[in-house]
Amino acid sequence: MKLADLARLRLTYQPRGLTLDGPMPTGFHHIEVERRLGAGATAYHQAAEALLAYAPQRGLGLRPRGTAPRAAVGVDLLSRLVVLPVPCRIVWVVEDEHRTGFGYGTLEGHVESGEEGFLVERRGDDVYAVVRAYARPASWLARLGGPLTWRLQLLAAKGYLRALQRAVREDG
Structure with missing residues (x-):
């Protein structure tokens, strides 16, 4: 599979866009994790820019290649999980003074069907990263993994948060 x-x-799931504000749909496995990244405007802007440039995916070792260098609705991303292609399309983006992020959905050929959303939020002076996802198996490989698949997804979500943490240097 090539980026082109x-x-x-086509996207492989409905409903779409619910990793932004929910509620998470029934019939899918759900993940929601968050981590405090720091405080202040500098931490927020560092985390937001890193997020929109796919730092969480790079930090996890997925080697994302996109049809644009920065997240925007309609951008296609192709990552690799070892040898498995991970094809996704960005379905929502938010970028304001309190929340920045994007969500992408699975395309045909992905082992799962669903959506993953990534947000950086200002809560007062504190800066948090949030990863929300809903997915279900779309291939025999994902079904075979069963509960192990869900465990690996949770570990990946926590890895995304660690990658964003590394991208942020707290205000002195």
């Missing part, structure tokens, strides 16, 4: 191939692929 993704434009012809």
Whole structure:
């Protein structure tokens, strides 16, 4: 699978966009994790820019390649999980003074069907990263993994948070 191939692929799930504000849909496995990244405007802007440039995915070792260098609705991303292609399309983006983030959905050829959302939020002076996801198996490989698949997804979500933490240097 090549990045150029993704434009012809369809998203594999409904409903869409619920990792932004929910509620999470029934019939899917849900994940929601968060981590405090720091405080202040500098921490927020560092985390927001890192997020929109796919730092969480890079930090996890997924080697994302996108049809744009920065997250925007409609951008296709192709990552690799060892040898497995991970094709996704960005379905929502938010960028303001209190929340920045994006969500992408699975395309045909992904082992799962669902959506993963990434947010950086200002809560007062504190800066938090949030990862929300809903997914279900779309291949025999994901079904075979069963509960192990969900455990690996949770570990990946926590890894995304650690990658964003590394991207932030707290205000002195």
